[in-house]
Amino acid sequence: MQLYYRSLKKMAHQGSIIDHDWNRFVEQTRVRHVQQGTYLIETGEPVEHAYFCSEGLFRLFYTLADGREYNVGFSPEDDYVTSYGAMVQGKPSTFTIEAMEDSVVIEIPHHVLKELMDTSHMWERFVRKSVERLYIRKEERERELLYLSARERYDAFLLKYPGLDKRVAQYHIASYIGVSPVSLSRLLRSDLH
Known part of the structure; x- marks a missing residue:
């Protein structure tokens, strides 16, 4: 089990979380194995946990009425x-999170996260920095969709997610960068000439 906590502990200690607070965290969370194709969170569900991916890969997606x-x-x-917004607001998630590979997560109940943040400035700082990273990622994504060409969005995807183009089906990448699979295939073929 400690294997799955290793990378999170390394990140946490960069934020100066002391062993006592770390041990409280480990006692109140659990390691969960998630099979490929399983939904971690579904649209319309309440969100009561945050997750840290120790192994594997997830995608976040919206489903339209059609x-x-x-x-x-x-x-x-x-x-x-x-779905951080849904979790802190106590609302249902507006998107789905699916395991794209067999994965392992650390499941963190929201009430535990709140308690740790209320009692430890170090955990509060650590969570704040994590949320800041998520917010920056969201802003970058919005800018990419508004200002960049399809080719530039694909290049931004490769920079943001190194090696993911080898792990994710091309149609998922096309969906992420906002083009049809045919358009992405055409764009990538033009690179070969």
Whole structure:
């Protein structure tokens, strides 16, 4: 079990979390194995946990009324994944999070996160920095969709998620950068000439 907490502990100690606070965290969270294709959070569900991905990969996506899916992000190893807005507001999630590979997460109940933040300035700082990273990622994504060409959005995807193009089906990447799979295939073929 400690293997799964290792990368999170390394990140946490960069934020100066002392052993006593770390031990409280480990006691109140659990390691969860998630099979490929399993939904960690579904649209319309209440969100009571945040997750830290120790192994594997998740995608975050919206589903339109006609059934089309739009990927808005990916969470690989050493990344957080949740519907943060829904969790803190006590509202249902507006998007779904699916395991794209067999994965392992640390499941963190929201009430535990709140308690740690209320009692430890170090945990409060650590969570704040994590949320800041999520917010920056969201802002970057909005800017990319508004200002960049399809080619530039694809290049931004490669920079943001190194190696993910080898782990994710091309149609998922197309959905993420806001083009059809055919358009992405055409764009990538033009690079070969």
